[in-house]
Amino acid sequence: MQSRQYPLRHAMLAISEGIAEFTHQRPQARNALSLELRQDYVDMLGIVEADREVRALIITGSGGSFCAGGDLRSIRGLLDDPDPAVREAAAMRRRLTDIHGWLRRLRDLELPVIAAVDGAAAGAGFSLALAADFVLASERALFSMAFVKIGLVPDMGAMYALPRAVGMGLAKELMYTGRRMDAREAHQRGIVHALHSADTLPGAARRFATRFLDAPREAVALTKLALNGALESSYDAMLAMEGQAQGIAASTAYYRDAIGSFLRGERPRFDWDRAARDA
Structure with a gap:
């Protein structure tokens, strides 16, 4: 089975031996969910959905961070835009509707989806991890519903997924406070399937995915x-x-x-x- 690589805008998709690995590649911004990375998800899903040889998908980050949430520089640009239509509530709703299109495809992808989380999974990054079927994490991973810290509400499916993962009480605490949850607590709470060291996480995620190669x-x-x-x-x-x-x-x-x-x-x-x- 031939290995293939697809360099995207702020990510890389590699497909080898039935396993697809999608890596956020903007470590200088802690892999924030930029407009380009959002489009990378659209393109990646199109490739993976069409490839019947792919049996599992790994989502991960580079440079010691999974995804630190929304791209605040891009958000600042929207706030400073002289066109009031860019800042109105309907514009934000349209932007989220665009995200929801590919997020639903990711959640419903007819393959096991594994999030390999090293470092920060904050805000939208935490929401992305929750869209996976399994979360493997390094011991230095951190999870935070950080939306409240900038005056926003949790989005990208978090209000649906988090209460179902941890119960309503803890979901309210995490969302109201934006506090950090370390990898060990996330494991204890059932968000994280397994813990690994930062060095061994990539290999562990691939071995885990490989176990699905012969699954029906x-x-x-x-x-x-x-x-x-x-x-x-x-x-x-x-x-x-x-x-x-x-x-x-x-x-x-x-x-x-x-x-x-x-x-x-x-x-x-x-x-x-x-x-x-x-x-």
């Missing part, structure tokens, strides 16, 4: 789709979703081959525990 793509995608709506759905709706998804999964070649292997006494193609031992 359709079954994982259908499970993710169902779980993303599970907390808003009734019991009957989820039973119906299970039935529809199972019908699709049971029609795949993967399922047919897996049943044959089991009946022949062969090892399953996808075995998470075995993959962990091998890794």
Whole structure:
């Protein structure tokens, strides 16, 4: 499988051996979510969605920072713009609507999405991490709903995702105060799946992603789709979703081959525990 690199504006997308790695590459600004980086997400998702060989996506930062939030220099420029239409509430709403388009695609991507967080994940950076299926973090990672520090409300899906991740009480505390949560607390609270040193985090994230290479793509995608709506759905709706998804999964070649292997006494193609031992 050929390795490919896609240099973008403020990020790099690399695809190798079934794993896509999207790296924020503006360390001098702590990988703030610039207009260019937002467009990079749009372009990256288009590439990854179209590539059936990709089985997992890693999102990470460079230079010891994941993403420090919105680009305050760009925001300052908007505030100083002489055109009042640029500063009105409707303009901010339109900008967020544009973000919501690719953010929903990221959340619903039919692949496991792994955020490898080293250093700051603040404001929009924290929201980005919450859009992933799994968060792996370095021991020096910091998480903060920093929006309140500049007089804004949490956005980019944080008001939806954070209460579901940690409960309403802690979500209110983090959002009202903007306090920093270190990696250890984030792990204890269930935001972070696993902790690693800063040096070993990139390799650990790739090994974790690699364990999905032999997973049934359709079954994982259908499970993710169902779980993303599970907390808003009734019991009957989820039973119906299970039935529809199972019908699709049971029609795949993967399922047919897996049943044959089991009946022949062969090892399953996808075995998470075995993959962990091998890794």
